Amino acid sequence: MNNIIVYCEIEDGKVADVSLELLTKGRSLANELKCKLEALVIGSDLNGIEKTLYPFGVDTVFLANDTRLYPYVTAPHAAIMIGLFKEEKPQVALLGATSIGRDLGPKVSSALHSGLTADCTSLVIGDHYEKKTDTKYDQLLYQIRPAFGGNIIATIINPDCRPQMATVREGVMKKEIMDANYVGEIKNIEVDKYLAPEHFAVKIIERHIEASKINMKGAPVVVAGGYGVGSKENFDLLYQLAEVLGGEVGASRAAVDAGLVEHDRQIGQTGLTVRPRLYIACGISGQIQHTAGMEESAMIISINNDINAPINKIADYAIHGKVEDVIPKMIKHYKANTK
């Protein structure tokens, strides 16, 4: 009762990275709140899945294992989650801000009349005093997120309704094993208690989901291109640089919108968050929506022909020049120095 529950998404029989990241965050919140961390897994063929979850410090795995529950459709997953939450009364519930979490979260929060904050970038425990009613609230979940196109940062709270629900994008929280030998317990959910025939009204007739081939989060070096790269040909230079440095190519939204590069590579508030050893921003102005996804990189190099571009303020090295001139030189001198 009154624990933290993380909804764990399943992709191809594996727990999605975003869910493991949320378990890591959930563990530290649970320590602070002195409560348990619990995982809710809904799908089919899930035998043994708890072994992936326990090392993240999961105390209880609620398992709804039934062939009808994969692939995801809204109504059956929502019915199970709503039913479980009514019994377990978690104080906090976290979901990935994915096409699943953002489909399921609002439905569940509406049914339970609980607040939901989308796309949080930070979750912190804190107190709150409500002047109007002279009420003091202890240990609420501060749900911190950018709003207004990233121009402001808002702290949202749900003083009275439970669970306090939040979604978080992939890559925003860090994934960290707490203890490889940690063991919790499994509680199997009797799904028929919650499911009715009408929950299966929506049928999937066709499905093509591909695992992403891009490993942006694991890459030690990210070479990111913006609108200033100018052309697909110039983007090829970025691929060459990424290849010699052993990294991946990322992009700003303006570059994606201009069709210079695929959407999967977008970094920023509405894309991926990365923290590589080295981030090379090529022809990127450095708007807040972009920097939100890369400012924690250990080292930042910017290549920009405008010396006053905002990105230069957060760069360790600002190279004043054109992408198409600078990158070939970087490749040449890298090769010369590693021979």
Add this chain to the structure above:
Amino acid sequence: MKGLKIVVLAKQVPDTRNVGKDAMKADGTVNRAALAAIFNPEDLNALEQALRLKDKYEGSTVSILTMGPSRAAEIIREGMYRGADGGVLLTDRLFAGSDTLATSYAISQALKKMEADIIIAGRQAIDGDTAQVGPQVADKLGLTQITYAEEIIGIKENVITVKRRLERGVEVVEGPLPLVVTVNASAPECRSRNAKALLKFKHARTATELQDTSEDYIDIKNDRPELVIPEWSVVDVDADPKELGLSGSPTKVKKIENVVFTAKESKVLSDNDEDINELMRTLIESHTIG
């Protein structure tokens, strides 16, 4: 098949994509007055899907439902210029301060009066980026939801077929009417205004707008009643005021901060060979690369 009754949920939003220098006040709050009010982009994608259904299934109608202040009637007119048949403005002081849940409740109450076969919303509004109102409206009405739609493929015997665009692929699903569909920006763009509709609906006004203007050259209330855009209040939609505004909203904003950059000590380099050679050497020596 008989014609479909389609309602599009559309919101008027500040244009957060084109935020100029004067958009933030000195105290770090948003200067709403400096931002243009626009038709939420994904709601235009939603409208296009509705209009395509109308083109395909004879006798169908499209109405726009928008909740907002008086000037949000612009959204309904804009929708009519592009092919919608009409719309309703849901407006009341009691709605102010509603979070997504309270907004969804208000909208669902209005929808109860509209008896739609299909409700089409945008995936998300660019002021909040929450993507919650569509699914929550569906929940409040006890309807099925299909989110992230890229194309409504068709309707046969009360079953709709929808192509969904997800992070890493596509899914085609079927669901029974009535239901709520939310549409992604990856769906086709909305058609532009149509000259005939523009002429026809140019004078469409809400009662409040009629009161406030001196457009006396056309007495639409008496001569052209079809040009009156209905305005519904809390009472009109039989909503419980406790479920609205701040009191009906589980989430509260505790704090708003302006975004500030913390400047690093950056080293400025030129693009000549020496500088770049030196940089690459430093990076290799520090094991940042290599």
